[in-house]
Every structure is written in structure tokens, then in C-alpha cells.
Amino acid sequence: MTMRTQLSVVKIGGNIIDNPEACSRFLQDFSKVKGPKILIHGGGKVATQVAASLQIETKMVDGRRITDKPMLDVVTMVYGGLVNKNLVAQLQSLGTNAIGLTGADGGIIRSVKRPVKSLDYGFVGDIVAVDGKQIEQMIASGLVPVIAPLTYSNEGLLLNTNADTMASATAVALSTYFDTNLLYCFEKKGVLADPDDDDSVLESLTPPTYTAYKAKGSINKGMIPKLDNAFAALTDGVGKVTICHANDLAQAVLGNAGTVVTLD
Numbered sequence: 001m002t003m004r005t006q007l008s009v010v011k012i013g014g015n016i017i018d019n020p021e022a023c024s025r026f027l028q029d030f031s032k033v034k035g036p037k038i039l040i041h042g043g044g045k046v047a048t049q050v051a052a053s054l055q056i057e058t059k060m061v062d063g064r065r066i067t068d069k070p071m072l073d074v075v076t077m078v079y080g081g082l083v084n085k086n087l088v089a090q091l092q093s094l095g096t097n098a099i100g101l102t103g104a105d106g107g108i109i110r111s112v113k114r115p116v117k118s119l120d121y122g123f124v125g126d127i128v129a130v131d132g133k134q135i136e137q138m139i140a141s142g143l144v145p146v147i148a149p150l151t152y153s154n155e156g157l158l159l160n161t162n163a164d165t166m167a168s169a170t171a172v173a174l175s176t177y178f179d180t181n182l183l184y185c186f187e188k189k190g191v192l193a194d195p196d197d198d199d200s201v202l203e204s205l206t207p208p209t210y211t212a213y214k215a216k217g218s219i220n221k222g223m224i225p226k227l228d229n230a231f232a233a234l235t236d237g238v239g240k241v242t243i244c245h246a247n248d249l250a251q252a253v254l255g256n257a258g259t260v261v262t263l264d
């Protein structure tokens with residue numbers, strides 16, 4: 001068996017992005033991660049704050065933002081501009097040659113507007129294709145892609161897309177070229193057995209344990225779609241998935257922190 005190069009696909013959540021000190025610390029650690037890497041960022045919290053300052057109300061259903069036209073304009077400005085470009089500037093100052101992209105840039109992540117059923121999510125995209133080759137070529141030329149949670153459709157729409165799903169789909173597409181290590185970084189030490197006890201970190205999590213904790217209610221809210229994305233990634237060829245604190249990225253890349261999600 002030939003050894004393939006390891007690629008770290010790192011997702012950073014909105015609570016860290018909203019906190020300048022935590023974000024700067026995370027970026028220092030990210031810039032030190034060895035080997036090829038990709039950063040996928042959220043920013044939901046900043047979008048909600050900017051929307052509120054413009055008197056635009058935020059509506060979320062199952063962790064997904066209802067995105068009408070005014071909200072689409074907000075998330076385009078916030079994710080594609082404010083958040084993405086500040087991350088790129090900070091990474092450049094740390095010596096990491098980051099290139100900021102939405103899914104539309106280079107045609108890397110295409111989606112379809114979510115069909116209206118009982119609920120109209122508005123301008124929300126469901127991913128249909130990731131151009132892994134295009135992303136691999138950027139990495140091969142020494143760049144570190146920093147991807148915002150926006151995708152594009154064949155009709156020319158820019159669509160709001162959940163960042164956890166972007167990370168999972170991107171890691172899957174890059175598994176053709178690399179041994180992919182997907183890391184979800186956020187503000188807790190991992191998946192907690194008791195959401196009120198920050199130290200009750202599960203070392204590993206399998207589908208039956210997940211189902212049990214979900215039924216008890218100890219895994220809830222945003223952690224449910226995150227874990228569904230984590231299991232989907234493993235099923236579709238991603239080598240390893242870890243859920244960890246943004247402060248623990250360096251340790252988690254080596255397998256020494258956070259919750260490792262496994263299929264069995």
C-alpha cells in the first residue's frame with residue numbers, strides 16, 4: 001500500500017470567529033499545522049449581529065438560517081468579505097499563503113437552491129459538486145484555501161451554505177488525492193457526555209453511542225448536524241474526523257485531543 005500525504009481540513013466555528021483573542025490564537029496554531037491544509041470558516045454569530053444592526057431579523061430552523069434576499073446580502077458581505085478577508089490577512093501576517101474563496105471562486109463548490117417543501121429556507125444551497133481537482137491544484141501551488149460558507153448554482157445564484165457541511169463535502173472530495181483528516185474546531189473541548197459539564201469530553205463516538213446520547217437529550221442543537229456531517233464524511237472516504245476545542249488544534253491534529261468520531 002502506498003502512503004498518501006495527509007491533508008488537514010479544518011473548520012472553525014462562529015463563536016471563535018466572533019472572539020478576536022480566541023480567533024488570533026487559533027490562527028497561530030493553524031498556521032503551524034504541518035503539511036497541506038484547508039480552512040473552512042463559519043461566521044453565523046457575526047452575521048446575526050450585523051443583520052440586527054441593520055434591523056434585519058434572524059430566523060433559524062434546525063441550525064439553518066432562513067435566508068431571504070436582505071439576509072443573503074448580509075451573509076454575502078459578512079462571510080465572503082468581512083470574515084474571509086480578515087482571516088486571510090491574519091494568516092498572511094503569520095507567513096501562511098492563504099487564498100480566500102467562496103464556493104463560487106474557481107467553481108469549487110456548486111449547489112442547488114434548496115427546494116421549497118413545508119418550509120422555504122430561501123437562498124440556501126445544498127451542495128451537489130465539489131471540484132477537488134481545482135482545490136488540489138491550488139494546494140499543489142503552495143496556497144492554503146480559506147473557504148467561506150457560500151456556494152453558487154448553475155443559475156448564477158450565490159447561496160448560503162452551512163459551514164459544517166462545506167467542510168465535510170470538501171474533505172470527501174479531497175480524499176481522492178489525500179488521506180484526509182477533518183477537524184471541527186469550536187468553543188468546547190469536544191462532544192460532551194453532559195452538555196453542562198465542560199470536562200465530560202467523550203474520547204470517541206460511534207453511531208450507536210450517538211443515537212443513545214441524542215435520545216437522552218445530552219447531544220442536541222448544533223451538535224446534531226455537526227455529527228451527522230462527521231459520520232457522512234467517514235462513510236464517504238474521509239480518514240479521520242475529530243471534534244475539538246479551537247485551542248487544542250495542534251494536539252488534535254496528532255490525535256491527542258477532542259472527540260474522535262468513528263464508524264465502529
Ligand SMILES: Nc1ncnc2c1ncn2[C@@H]1O[C@H](COP(=O)(O)OP(=O)(O)O)[C@@H](O)[C@H]1O
Pocket residue numbers: 012013014015016042063185186188190191192193194195218219220221222223224226
Ligand atoms: N453534547 C454536546 N457537546 C458539545 N456541544 C454540544 C453538545 N450538545 C449540544 N452542543 C452545542 O453544540 C454547539 C456547537 O454547534 P454549532 O453552534 O453549530 O457550532 P459551530 O460554532 O462550530 O458552528 C455548541 O456550542 C454547544 O452549545
Ligand SMILES: CC(=O)N[C@@H](CCC(=O)OP(=O)(O)O)C(=O)O
Pocket residue numbers: 012013014015041042043044045047063064065075124125149160161162163164
Ligand atoms: C444555511 C446556513 O445555515 N448557513 C450558515 C453559514 C454559516 C455557518 O455555518 O456558521 P457557523 O459555523 O458559525 O455556525 C449560517 O448562515 O448560519
